[in-house]
Amino acid sequence: MNRPYVRPMAGWWKRDPFFMRYMARELTAFAVGAYAVILCVGVLRLAQGEAAWNGWLAALRSPLSIVLHAVLLFAMAVHAKSWFEIMPKTMPMIHVGGRRLGAQTITRAGWAATLIASLVLIALVWGWR
Amino acid sequence: MAESLKTIDVEVLRYRPEQESEPVWQRYTVPYTDDMSVLQALQQIKDDQDGSLSFRWSCRMAICGSCGMMVNGKPHLSCQTFLRDLLPGPVRIEALTHFPIERDLVVSVDGFVKKLESIQPYIIPKEPRTLAQGEYRQSPAQLEQFEQFSGCINCMLCYSACPQFGLDPSFTGPGVLALLHRYNADSRDGGQAQRMEVLGSTEGVWNCTAVGYCSEVCPKGVDPANAVNQNKVNSAKDYFLRFLSPRGSKS
Amino acid sequence: MKRSHAPIFWLLFGGGGMLAALFGTALVLVTGIVVPITGSDVLAYPRMLALAQSIVGKAFVLAVIVLFAWHAAHRILCSLHDVGIHKGLVAKLTCYGCAMAISLVAAASLWRVGF
Numbered sequence: 001m002n003r004p005y006v007r008p009m010a011g012w013w014k015r016d017p018f019f020m021r022y023m024a025r026e027l028t029a030f031a032v033g034a035y036a037v038i039l040c041v042g043v044l045r046l047a048q049g050e051a052a053w054n055g056w057l058a059a060l061r062s063p064l065s066i067v068l069h070a071v072l073l074f075a076m077a078v079h080a081k082s083w084f085e086i087m088p089k090t091m092p093m094i095h096v097g098g099r100r101l102g103a104q105t106i107t108r109a110g111w112a113a114t115l116i117a118s119l120v121l122i123a124l125v126w127g128w129r
Numbered sequence: 130m131a132e133s134l135k136t137i138d139v140e141v142l143r144y145r146p147e148q149e150s151e152p153v154w155q156r157y158t159v160p161y162t163d164d165m166s167v168l169q170a171l172q173q174i175k176d177d178q179d180g181s182l183s184f185r186w187s188c189r190m191a192i193c194g195s196c197g198m199m200v201n202g203k204p205h206l207s208c209q210t211f212l213r214d215l216l217p218g219p220v221r222i223e224a225l226t227h228f229p230i231e232r233d234l235v236v237s238v239d240g241f242v243k244k245l246e247s248i249q250p251y252i253i254p255k256e257p258r259t260l261a262q263g264e265y266r267q268s269p270a271q272l273e274q275f276e277q278f279s280g281c282i283n284c285m286l287c288y289s290a291c292p293q294f295g296l297d298p299s300f301t302g303p304g305v306l307a308l309l310h311r312y313n314a315d316s317r318d319g320g321q322a323q324r325m326e327v328l329g330s331t332e333g334v335w336n337c338t339a340v341g342y343c344s345e346v347c348p349k350g351v352d353p354a355n356a357v358n359q360n361k362v363n364s365a366k367d368y369f370l371r372f373l374s375p376r377g378s379k380s
Numbered sequence: 381m382k383r384s385h386a387p388i389f390w391l392l393f394g395g396g397g398m399l400a401a402l403f404g405t406a407l408v409l410v411t412g413i414v415v416p417i418t419g420s421d422v423l424a425y426p427r428m429l430a431l432a433q434s435i436v437g438k439a440f441v442l443a444v445i446v447l448f449a450w451h452a453a454h455r456i457l458c459s460l461h462d463v464g465i466h467k468g469l470v471a472k473l474t475c476y477g478c479a480m481a482i483s484l485v486a487a488a489s490l491w492r493v494g495f
Contacts, residue, residue, distance in 0.1 A: 003146035004229030004237050009295050010464065015202060019292065022340050026459045032400045033452025033478075035408060039445050040486045042411075046432055047492035050425040057423060061416040069412025076404035083401040086339050090358040093274060100273075110401070118406035125410055125422050128431075292462065326381055335386035338458050365387040 025082040031075030034068075084110030135161040137212055138219035139170050141182065144230045152230060155179075156219065161212055167220065168196055168207040171234075184234035191348055194284035198234050199223040204289035204346045227288055227295035241285055244301050248309040248327050253320030271316040278311035278356055280349040287343035287353050293336045300336040301327060303343035303353030310356035313363075321363075329364040337361070389454045389476070396451025399444060407444070432493045445486040446479075453479035 013019040045056040059065060087110055088103035095101065136158045144152040157178055159170045168186055175182045184207075187193040191209040200210050201221050212220065228236035287303040294300045301309075309328065313321050328334050337357045344354040415423050431437035457475040461467050 001147040002231070004231055005144055005146070005152060006229045007152075007226065009227075009292075012292050012295060013462065016342075018342050018345065019340070022342075023459075023462070026338075026455055026462070029452045029455035029459065032396070032404065032448050033456065035404070036445050036448035036452060036482055038412075039407075039441070040449075040482045040489075043432065043441060043445065043486055043489040043493075046425075046428060047489040053425045053428065057416075060412060061419075066413060066416055069408055069416075072412060073405060073408045076400065076408050079397070080401040080405060083397055086341065086358075089339060089341060089344070089352075089354045090361065091355075092359045095270075114402050114405070117402040121403055121406045122410065296461065296464075326383075329383055329387075330381035331384045332381065333384065335384040335390070338462070361387075361390060364384075365391060368383070368385075368387040 025078065028075045028079040028082070031072045032079065035072055035076075080111070080114050084108075084114075137161040137170070137216070139174065140219050140221045141171075141174075141233070142221075142223040142230075143182075143233055144224075145181070145232060154221075163213045165212045166208050167198075167200055167205070167210045167212065167215075167222065170212060170220070171207065171222070182234075183232045192282055194282035197225050197284045197286050197289070199226055199289065204286040206284060206286070206348050209348060225285060225289040227291070227298070228285070236285075238285070240298060241283075241288065241302070241305070244305040245283070245308065248301070248305055248312075248324055249320060250308050250312060252312065252315060252318050253323065254317070255319030265317045267316055274316070275311045275314040278307045278314065278351055278353075281307055281311075281347075281351045281353075282349055284348065286346045286348065287351075290340075290342040290346040292340060292342075293338060297336060299332050301332050301334075303337075303357055304351075306334060306360065307351050307353035307356040310360060313360075325364070325367050328360050329367055334358070334360050334364055389450070392447065392450035393454040394451075396447035396449070397455075399447050400451060403444065404448075429493060432490060433495050435495075438490045442486055442490055446483045449479040449482040450476075 013023045042053075042056050045052040060069075084107045088106040091106065093100055094106075138156055139159050140154050140156045142152045143149075143155045157174050159173050166189075168189065171182065171184050172186075175184075184196070184198070186196040186208065188195070189208045191206050194206075196207040197204060198207050199205070199222065200207065201215060204225060207222075212218075222234065224230045224234045224236050228238070231237050281304055283304065285304060287307075288294050291300075291303055294302045306328075309324055312318050313324060334357050337354075339354065339358055341354045344352045347353060411423065414420070421427075432441060453475040457467060457471060460471055460475075465471060
């Protein structure tokens with residue numbers, strides 16, 4: 001008798017810690033999106049004049065905003081870490097000096113790039129005239 | 130050291146369509162020695178306890194790809210999974226997830242086989258070649274480009290690992306796309322353009338969200354996640370540059 | 381076989397993801413935590429207006445907002461699919477529509493601040 005049984009997919013991501021970590025990684029998109037909205041409101045206020053801009057800056061000083069940004073900061077860090085962990089999978093084989101470049105090396109290069117980019121950004125924010 | 134008669138409990142998800150409408154768990158107690166694989170436990174059950182238990186196996190040495198199944202919720206080759214690593218038990222065994230169960234631990238593989246055929250899994254020569262031209266020559270570097278992806282034993286563990294395949298069984302999937310890449314990456318092959326249709330289709334690489342679990346569970350180190358995701362770049366190139374191509378492509 | 385149009389959205393997703401990975405933590409730290417807490421004047425109106433009026437400044441701010449938005453839209457759409465909500469027209473219009481709206485408001489605002 002042939003009656004194949006199809007098992008349901010509902011809740012699949014709860015079945016394995018690997019999938020839970022994948023979902024956490026994907027959920028960082030909400031933080032990236034939220035921050036895009038925050039910045040978008042910012043440039044809108046900037047275009048509306050000094051008073052509007054100062055209002056946006058004041059909103060960022062509220063405790064609620066600071067707590068929100070602490071959460072966003074954590075999410076951005078999770079995003080950056082997981083992004084560079086996945087990046088080697090998207091690349092073809094690379095050979096340096098006759099040896100194949102390993103995934104971990106590529107990941108660490110990504111994290112190093114983030115560190116450098118962050119330092120450059122911070123230097124520019126405080127130092128640019 | 131005193132010899133003791135050890136046993137381990139094994140729970141198997143049974144499904145006999147002629148007698149039940151849904152799978153049911155059945156528990157067995159299996160005599161244990163520390164060199165036993167999960168496959169050997171199943172064989173003991175079938176030989177000595179319950180001849181109705183159905184499961185696929187062949188080589189017992191992780192090369193035929195027949196004995197894939199879920200062991201404690203993760204896809205494994207049962208011949209390469211050892212009871213000593215699953216103590217104290219019980220060991221829960223289920224048919225490979227994301228596939229329809231035909232009977233007990235036997236899943237339907239028809240879809241997978243059709244997908245294998247769909248990607249033209251053979252060398253498509255760059256130009257017609259006569260015998261007088263002799264054999265192809267390949268350097269170790271050229272061999273390295275595809276060798277890893279040729280190690281696939283069609284065990285389908287990666288399909289059980291892939292939630293995108295589970296959500297949409299029309300997805301070509303990690304194993305078949307790794308085989309596709311094996312041919313594309315072979316210096317003897319000139320069939321990239323023909324295989325691009327599969328890569329860039331709605332059943333191709335774009336279903337992948339880089340979960341990466343396929344490469345984790347692969348018993349042969351094929352790294353299908355890499356094969357699929359590096360071809361996203363190739364597919365994107367084809368998508369955006371196709372209008373520049375002199376021969377023109379179907380949209 | 382039907383050709384997938386995913387490459388368009390995947391490139392935007394990839395660009396936004398890379399930008400967010402490289403600059404996201406520093407940006408959130410500076411604008412959302414360090415400046416509000418220290419009361420520093422590095423984000424003062426004259427300075428920020430000058431930044432937004434410069435070509436380089438416009439490009440960077442626009443790239444961050446637009447690419448972050450499209451990255452988030454695509455990934456959220458994929459996550460909806462992961463939890464069983466089909467990538468139908470409504471889901472796509474909602475996600476990509478929001479990204480488009482954010483892009484348009486940001487572009488218009490950066491145009492309005494002048495040069």
